Amino acid sequence: MLFPALVDAWVGNPDWQVFAVTSGIVIFVGSILFATNFARHEELTVQQAFLLTVSIWVIIPTFGALPFVYSELSLSYTDAFFEAMSGLSTTGSTVITGLDGAPPGILLWRGLLQWFGGVGIIIMAVIILPLLQIGGMQLFKVAAFDTSEKVLPRAAQLGFAISILYVALTMICGVALWVAGMTPFEATCHAFTTIATGGFSTSDGSVGHFDSSLIDYIVVMFMIVGSMPFILYLKLVRGQSWILWQDSQVRWFLALLALLVSFVTLWLWLGGQYDLAGALRFASFNVVSIVTGTGFATTDYTTWGSLAILLFFFIMFIGGCAGSTSCGIKIFRFQVLCSMLASQLKHVLRPSGVFIPRYNGQPITEDVAGSVISYLFLFIASFLVLAVGLSLTGLDFVTAVSGAGTAMANVGPALGPMIGPSGTFQALPDTAKWFLTFGMLLGRLELFAVLVLFIPTFWRA
Amino acid sequence: MLFPALVDAWVGNPDWQVFAVTSGIVIFVGSILFATNFARHEELTVQQAFLLTVSIWVIIPTFGALPFVYSELSLSYTDAFFEAMSGLSTTGSTVITGLDGAPPGILLWRGLLQWFGGVGIIIMAVIILPLLQIGGMQLFKVAAFDTSEKVLPRAAQLGFAISILYVALTMICGVALWVAGMTPFEATCHAFTTIATGGFSTSDGSVGHFDSSLIDYIVVMFMIVGSMPFILYLKLVRGQSWILWQDSQVRWFLALLALLVSFVTLWLWLGGQYDLAGALRFASFNVVSIVTGTGFATTDYTTWGSLAILLFFFIMFIGGCAGSTSCGIKIFRFQVLCSMLASQLKHVLRPSGVFIPRYNGQPITEDVAGSVISYLFLFIASFLVLAVGLSLTGLDFVTAVSGAGTAMANVGPALGPMIGPSGTFQALPDTAKWFLTFGMLLGRLELFAVLVLFIPTFWRA
Ligand SMILES: [K+]
Numbered sequence A, B: 001m002l003f004p005a006l007v008d009a010w011v012g013n014p015d016w017q018v019f020a021v022t023s024g025i026v027i028f029v030g031s032i033l034f035a036t037n038f039a040r041h042e043e044l045t046v047q048q049a050f051l052l053t054v055s056i057w058v059i060i061p062t063f064g065a066l067p068f069v070y071s072e073l074s075l076s077y078t079d080a081f082f083e084a085m086s087g088l089s090t091t092g093s094t095v096i097t098g099l100d101g102a103p104p105g106i107l108l109w110r111g112l113l114q115w116f117g118g119v120g121i122i123i124m125a126v127i128i129l130p131l132l133q134i135g136g137m138q139l140f141k142v143a144a145f146d147t148s149e150k151v152l153p154r155a156a157q158l159g160f161a162i163s164i165l166y167v168a169l170t171m172i173c174g175v176a177l178w179v180a181g182m183t184p185f186e187a188t189c190h191a192f193t194t195i196a197t198g199g200f201s202t203s204d205g206s207v208g209h210f211d212s213s214l215i216d217y218i219v220v221m222f223m224i225v226g227s228m229p230f231i232l233y234l235k236l237v238r239g240q241s242w243i244l245w246q247d248s249q250v251r252w253f254l255a256l257l258a259l260l261v262s263f264v265t266l267w268l269w270l271g272g273q274y275d276l277a278g279a280l281r282f283a284s285f286n287v288v289s290i291v292t293g294t295g296f297a298t299t300d301y302t303t304w305g306s307l308a309i310l311l312f313f314f315i316m317f318i319g320g321c322a323g324s325t326s327c328g329i330k331i332f333r334f335q336v337l338c339s340m341l342a343s344q345l346k347h348v349l350r351p352s353g354v355f356i357p358r359y360n361g362q363p364i365t366e367d368v369a370g371s372v373i374s375y376l377f378l379f380i381a382s383f384l385v386l387a388v389g390l391s392l393t394g395l396d397f398v399t400a401v402s403g404a405g406t407a408m409a410n411v412g413p414a415l416g417p418m419i420g421p422s423g424t425f426q427a428l429p430d431t432a433k434w435f436l437t438f439g440m441l442l443g444r445l446e447l448f449a450v451l452v453l454f455i456p457t458f459w460r461a
């Protein structure tokens, strides 16, 4: 947190003391945690790995909320924690209105939370989740980890490489946005939250505030970059030029985006509201923003009509690729499902035949299939419980349902007059904010990591 | 169709000629079909079985729609086909307003369509679906069918026994409703549509028209009776007194109903709108009606607040037990999913352990698991496509989403001002009506039976 403190000191804002104090606390607590939990155990048990993972994602926003409380915004702790969790989980739902006049330190802090959250989740997805064997993430186990006994040094090396790459991509994005017309500060903040598919902006009007088609397309490109498997970029850098295209998850993801963008472009264009170029610009930006779970908006797409509302509700669950900063259900799970369905249909027509579902050319093991299915079932169940919980606090049907979805898929904006793309989460009851905060955590940690903590046998082991 | 003709002749309504002519056509076409398709093949191929099944469920409403066209209601063919498919599939969505003054023959015809549809689906679920191995229905393969080579005689015997039982239960229900205060005609119509979990009524006010708590509870009881596996009733009659309670699907179903009714009762009572007895009466009737997919209403529950709207939207997907007249996703599929999820969670905590999911005490085979999962995935996918299709015809979010759900789960009423429990489907655009009609067929035939016809390889075999 020294960086926002310097920025605030530089623009002469008294908030810098707040950042300095907060940074001190976080560094202090962080060191203790690191010392006791991580360094002392070279080999973590499964239980400890779960507990450590969840602790990190709860403790950081617990302290990361402090700048929002102590700054001139004076948010309540509920609001501040909501904002911090929304940042770290790269959700991007906000309770702050008047972003355009907010202290730069606060804007930068929001961007940094998302930026750290983004790289944190990539490293977690590559290093920890496959070992925990949850939600089908074991498909992405890095081969080297299986043979080597010393996991930690290899993991640290991999994490370092990913971080370097992440910084480099952020810088390219930032420079491009700056060249395209943003101020250096705006470009920095938006680079942080674009590569992290986070969606926090420096303006209430989100990216629409800049009203530049060049900026729109740059952001579209880096939202897509942020939603693809970062481990493939490493391979790309090491000379495997076609690696991205060889990955079936990436192919499906890009094909799906192309399909959805074409459909919405055509529909907007035929609707007569935009010319073809305008339709493509608004369709590509907003569709990519919601599918990747970034949550920027360049216009209030809920005014496009009932088809748009329905479509934007459904596509927010899709998400990007595993091993990216994107959340949601993720492409590979749909691939596993489609493959299982195709085998099943063939089996129905030829009951004597044996048809094996495959992912990326490999047979899908019963273990992977079972954990993908369990993930989806848990996702739907959690979504229903969360939506019912939200409606118990008095929210209407559309707000409750879309709020639950946007939180669990870490998207950001929801639907309806309150929490739609042109609203904020400010006016929701505190209980609803806590429910949503929990939903963000649940979605970000692929459900299982959080929910196992609620199983009594977890604590008995 | 001779029965409604006699009723109309009896009450002196000229519609009887319409019924007589229609009956003639149906009997004629039916005989030809029976002769060519069924009697000549003692052993059907899988393809023929699929084709025969779907044909029956398309041809009957094609002709069953005629009375609605030629009666004094003079419905358009779209409306008439919608009404007939809604009847035969036991959905119960209606395009007719002014039921209270409609010709008795028409009211009876609607009841009969549902009644025949109800017994048709039970027989199909017991005899055909397990052989087609779709949607996990192979769990309910009748043991005797596996060993015997001559399936047809056994099947006919079983179908006959189920039909007798179905008639007997309908008569008990009818007499109970008559004693409770309905006219013999109303009691007959409601007995038909209650046991079939169909939901067509003789009044625009549905069962709420009678305003009798005795009638409400009788209907609740027989909606539950209609949603349990009829093959268990046969065993019950043959002296296996505890068979119902020994079946885990029945136990889960009743427990779930008890839980939901208690929750809604408590919530209504605490809300202060009803006293405890009133809350129990309205909660039990409307919750049971929607969970079982019957679709009767005794009040407009959408005025109960946002929690009720959300809850009634979710519970309409649940459905009853396999082998009943009820539709929806069905209890056993949730049991299979829960069991898979439980095994998965145990496996996550103890990666070295082996945990086998079970249904009713038996291990769930990979085949059954795969086909349950495929069913659910297809259900969700079809639901999304149907909802998008409906919103393309201009329907709003809530109408499109709840309309798609109510059609596919064969429930009847949806949500929103147009097609909620106090509205009708009359005002929808024709395209939307055809979409919904297709959705009803899809849901009723467990998706696969219809969708395989769209696979090119189906026709090549
Ligand atoms: K986001």
Ligand SMILES: [K+]
Residues within 6 Å of the ligand: B090, B091, B092, B197, B198, B199, B293, B294, B295, B410, B411, B412
């Ligand atoms: K129904």
